[in-house]
Amino acid sequence: MLLLGGILLAVFVVPWPWGIFTVLGGGLLDISESLVLLRWSRRRRSVVGAEALVGQRAVVTSPSPLQVRVAGELWEARSDRPLVPGEEVVVTAVEGLTLRVEER
Numbered sequence: 541m542l543l544l545g546g547i548l549l550a551v552f553v554v555p556w557p558w559g560i561f562t563v564l565g566g567g568l569l570d571i572s573e574s575l576v577l578l579r580w581s582r583r584r585r586s587v588v589g590a591e592a593l594v595g596q597r598a599v600v601t602s603p604s605p606l607q608v609r610v611a612g613e614l615w616e617a618r619s620d621r622p623l624v625p626g627e628e629v630v631v632t633a634v635e636g637l638t639l640r641v642e643e644r
Contacts, residue, residue: 608641
């Protein structure tokens with residue numbers, strides 16, 4: 541966008557020798573802005589999939605087989621102790637398609 545602005549300024553406003561510097565300046569600013577935005581967008585990886593479930597709160601929906609609801613989805617779970625429906629737990633690990641949970 542800055543390159544286009546530099547070209548328009550060079551053609552319609554700025555006199556002949558300075559028009560070249562206007563276009564070059566606009567191009568350099570455009571490239572530097574793109575590089576800064578690219579670096580900013582890569583600063584942190586998104587957490588997706590099973591990685592996103594660890595640490596989230598879940599609610600027990602069924603004691604046998606143990607099922608919990610996490611972010612609106614039902615998952616099978618394992619726990620070291622018996623849990624009752626309605627109890628809040630925290631997801632500590634993901635083992636395949638089964639969540640490892642413990643009480644809060």
